[in-house]
Amino acid sequence: MEQGTGFFNFLTENLSNFWGYTGIATATAGHIAMIFFGLAFIYMAIKKNWEPMLLLPIGFGILVGNIPHLASLKIGIYEEGSVLNILYHGVRNGWYPPLIFLGIGAMTDFSTLISNPKLLLIGAAAQLGIFAAYTTALLVGFDPNQAGAIGIIGGADGPTAIFLSSRLAPDMMGAIAIAAYSYMALVPVIQPPVMKLFTNKKERLIRMRPPRVVSSNEKILFPIVGFLLTAFIVPSGLPLLGMLFFGNLLKESGVTRRLAETARGPIIDICTILIGLTVGASTQATNFLNVRSLGIFGLGAASFVVATMGGVLFVKFFNLFLKEGNKMNPLIGNAGVSAVPDSARVSEEVGKHYDPKNHLLMHAMGPNVAGVIGSAVAAGVLLGFLS
Amino acid sequence: MNKKTKKGFLLLTLTLLSFASYAQTTFDLRINELLSHNTENIVDDYGEHSTWIEIYNPTYGTVDIGGCYVTDDINNPKKYRIPQGDVITKIPSHQYLLIWADSIDYHGPLYTNFKLSADGGYLAIYSNDGKTLIDQVRYSALEANVSYGRKDDGEWGKFEKVTPRLQNEPYALESASEKLGKRDPHGAVISVTAMTVVFSVLILLFLCFKQLAKFHIKTSKKKAAEAQGVDIDKVQYAGEETGDIYAAIALALKLYQDDIHDIEDMVITIEREDKIYSPWNSKVQTLRQTPVIRKNK
Structure with a gap:
């Protein structure tokens, strides 16, 4: 009889210990809020088709990062040596964005x-x-490196944002990446009213x-000349610019x-999966849910x-110096933000709304890719000044 | 490629090469710190409190100081030649090298044949021709274990906290971000500067590709003129095509791709397969006719 009670106590104690390990017992309101946030990302990716390649891994990453667990288990993204932590090295040290x-x-x-x-100038x-x-x-009280x-x-540009924040303000990287990708997904909502x-x-x-x-000669020369010109002036942008132009040369060389x-x-698929998942997982409620975010x-x-x-106002300004017939449609100005190719699609859609036969997509792709170069150069400049 | 273009290309290449050859050479090396009276500071490889000279490589590449001269005599630039071909004379980018001035040169490549004078003196490094000065410094008498080195602003001064193989003012250094925050609290200067840089880079690209486009159009016209046997001015450049076609193709592809999905709508449609009769797909037609056996009555 006594032996039976002892066994029962032992079982209860074990179950109680196990209950203490579970996420249900250790969850906070913050974790639940973040899980809802992640689910919203997954919903936007699947149902709204807004940047699904990014929002889906990030959304699921948020779920992964916000399952509460004991630090002693060494499984979380911030626990040295865990699988997620090893994958997160690529984000923290800026390996994935150049790839x-x-x-x-x-x-x-x-x-x-x-x-x-x-x-190019719109970019x-x-x-x-x-x-x-x-x-x-700076005005609202952030430090210069955080402001950068x-x-x-x-x-x-998500990869650029992750690359720069990993160098200047690693503790804010999760929030910055989430903000960057969310707004990239919301380009069709944010841009048209401004345009x-x-x-x-x-x-x-x-x-x-x-x-x-x-x-084809011009296409081959573009990455070579583009790289030499930009990298010599802004060497700090080398990892991004070098890889961008190298990739383009691989494409255009034809060999x-x-x-x-x-x-x-x-x-790019592997890196997108890893960057999305780990950035999402890095947004643990304890680090993410605050006024700063x-x-x-x-x-x-x-x-x-x-x-x-x-971008839009610059096109209008530039038009002042262009002859009739050479003028640019200011609706392509929004595409100067890199968000490729969504912002160019927005130009097309808005333009088509006013003239169904006026296709701006091809023209908008110009400032769109120039925006990629421009944001990489700007990141290089900020890195040069602030690091 | 005409003569003018060839010359321009050659000139550009030579200019770039000259920049490249100048960069990351021994001429960039700097005397960073020296300790002329060592009683309690670090010891050399022989356990002696020797005087020392610290050299800094501020470049982005490794620089070999082997072959250069170090001297404490303004009239004798070739007083001590650092031997060449030794790996320890190579200074990695943004790193420091310590040369011991113990007056015993056979102690190794990084041991000079003179000692620094505690009463003050002169110190210089010369390039491998023994004539071209790389860097020099005059120092006054220093207390024991007090070094003389470059401050963060580049000026020379005394350091009670001696820092061999390290930055001279690590404790006083502010991060670039902190410095910038003080000098440009509202970010106006950095914003204007950065926008100027971004615009400059893209304007350069714009100018470059504008010229390239002109060159390409001219070449295309020239080729077309030659092929057609007409004057170049009469040739119409054939490169301009309507964007509507491309836009229509792009949109069609986009719409087509949007329609492709892997979520089925749970409705199965079975359509009857219509087979159009043709003697070519008729099995009967492909079979050999069974011979009819006629019996003669």
Whole structure:
């Protein structure tokens, strides 16, 4: 009888101990809130089709990162030596973003940009959002390096935002990455009102000259010359610019088709999965749910609006110097934020709304890819000044 | 490629090469710190409190100081030649090298044949020709275990906290971000500077590819003129095609891809397969006819 009671006590004690290990016993309201946040990301990815490649891994990553557990189990992303921690090294040390840039380079066609090089300047103007967010972040009390990391959200380039924040403000990287990718997904919602606000009907109907056919020599020269010019001036942007242009050379050279396919296929896919999952998992409620994150989200949204405005207004300004027939449609200005190719699609959709026969997609791809170069250069400049 | 272009290309290459050859050479090396009176500071490989000289490599590449000269005599630049071909004379990027001045040169490549004078003196490093000065410093008498070195702002000064093989003012250093925060609290200067840099880079690319496009169009016209046997001015550049076609193709592809999905709508549609009769797909037609056996009655 006594033996039976002892066994029962032992069993109860074990079950009680086990209950203490479970996520149910250790969950906080923060964890539950973050899980809902992750589910919202998954919903947006599957049902709304907003940046599913990114929002789905990030959303699931948020679920993974917010299952409460004891630190002694060594399974969390911040526990040294755990599987997630090892995968997270690629984010923390900035390995994945350059590899993603390699893939982006290998899948990007710079033809529109080469055929109409003045579109490059729109990519520069749209970086205004970065610096508007930087100065505002300083005003509200962020340190310069944190402000730089927040500002880069305005570049609308997830890998660049992760790369820069991992160097300047690693503790804020999760919030910055989430903000950057969320706003990239929300480009079709954020940009059209700004585009309509700063343009009139006449400007929206401008038809642009069709791009000329670009020779293969020009396409091969572009990554080489582009890399040398940008990297010599901003060496701190070397990891991103080098990989972007290298990837593009693999594509355009015509002799490394297998390498280009690997770069734009398996490499970018693997890195996207790993970056999405680990960035999501890094947003643990204890690190993520605070006023600072709210500030990051607010500044990120503002920087997107300013970046869009910068691009649109710059096209209008540039049009003052262009002859009739050569003028650009200001609706392609929004595409200067990199968010490839979503912001170019927004140009097409908004343009089509006013003139169904005016296709702006091809023209908008120019500033769109110029935005990728511009945001990488801006990140290099910030890194050079602040690190 | 015409002569003018060839010359331009050659000039550009030579200019870049000259930049490359100048970069990361011994001329960038700097005397960073020296200790002329060592009684309690670090000891050399022989356990002696020798005087020492610290050299800093500020470049982005490894620099070999082997073959250069170190001297404490302004009239004798070739007083001590650092032997060449030894791995220990190579200074990695942004790293420091300590040379012991113990007056016993056979102790090794990094031991000079003179000692630094505790009463003050002169110290210089010369390139491997023994004539070109790389860096020099004059120092006054120093107390024991007090070094003389470059401060963060580049000026020379005394250091009670001696820092061999390290930055001279690590404790006083602020991060770049902190410095910038003080000098540009509202971020206006950095914003203007950074935007200028971003614009400059993309303007350079714009100019470069504008010229390249002109060159390409000119070459294409020239080729077309040659092929058609007409004057170049009469040739119309054939590179401009309507973007509507591309846009339509792109949109069609987009719409097609959007339709592809792996979530089925749970409705199975079975359609009747229509087979159009043709003697070519008729089995009967492909079989050999069974011979009819006729019996003669």
